[in-house]
Amino acid sequence: MPNFFLYLGPNGGPPSGSFIATLEYIAEYMIKCISKMQREHILSMEVRQEALESFSQQVEKYFAKTIFTYKCRSWFKRNQDDGKVVGLWPGSNTHAQQALLNPRYEDFTYVHMEDARDNILSWLGNGLTVAQIENGATTAYLDNVDVPPILNHTKRPKKSPSQNTTPAIALSASAANGIVAHEDANGDGDKGSGGFATGF
Numbered sequence: 436m437p438n439f440f441l442y443l444g445p446n447g448g449p450p451s452g453s454f455i456a457t458l459e460y461i462a463e464y465m466i467k468c469i470s471k472m473q474r475e476h477i478l479s480m481e482v483r484q485e486a487l488e489s490f491s492q493q494v495e496k497y498f499a500k501t502i503f504t505y506k507c508r509s510w511f512k513r514n515q516d517d518g519k520v521v522g523l524w525p526g527s528n529t530h531a532q533q534a535l536l537n538p539r540y541e542d543f544t545y546v547h548m549e550d551a552r553d554n555i556l557s558w559l560g561n562g563l564t565v566a567q568i569e570n571g572a573t574t575a576y577l578d579n580v581d582v583p584p585i586l587n588h589t590k591r592p593k594k595s596p597s598q599n600t601t602p603a604i605a606l607s608a609s610a611a612n613g614i615v616a617h618e619d620a621n622g623d624g625d626k627g628s629g630g631f632a633t634g635f
Contacts, residue, residue, distance in 0.1 A: 436481070437480060438472075438480065442458060446520070446522070448524060450528065452527075452528030457524075457532060457535075460536070463536075468540075476547055476551040480543040480544070480545050495519070498523075503523065511523050
């Protein structure tokens with residue numbers, strides 16, 4: 436069934452741990468798929484039969500070595516004593532979350548919208564972004580620039596001219612983390628390059 440996303444479907448429930456955390460990962464998975472469809476002008480996406488069969492094989496292989504397949508009536512075996520496990524994910528809760536982190540888009544077949552059927556990359560448009568056309572922000576990559584911290588030093592008495600004026604390197608409390616503060620020749624710690632931390 437195309438475009439059918441389901442929370443905790445067959446073999447989708449965590450065997451232990453928090454359901455809420457897994458639900459959040461499932462929601463993120465759905466959002467990534469829907470975002471791909473919107474971005475690439477996709478009308479529908481549907482799981483490939485080969486991927487479905489491979490997952491079923493993985494499920495049977497995993498549960499064959501677990502206690503879940505012991506002869507015991509349970510909800511995750513559709514209330515049967517000796518049935519196939521259909522209610523639980525084939526792995527730990529953390530394993531499920533990691534698997535859901537990055538959708539395998541190659542496991543789906545796609546039907547594109549009419550404007551993209553002759554060229555599935557037509558969504559690339561005219562080579563410009565909407566932000567460029569509308570004079571919006573185009574330097575988002577600068578938002579994550581690593582700016583070194585400014586260390587707050589206590590003011591020290593200025594040295595007399597007769598004292599050595601060689602720039603001093605003062606170890607601050609941050610030195611324990613491998614950061615050294617460079618002070619200026621007068622020991623102010625607030626002129627020139629003084630006060631900025633250098634990581635090693």
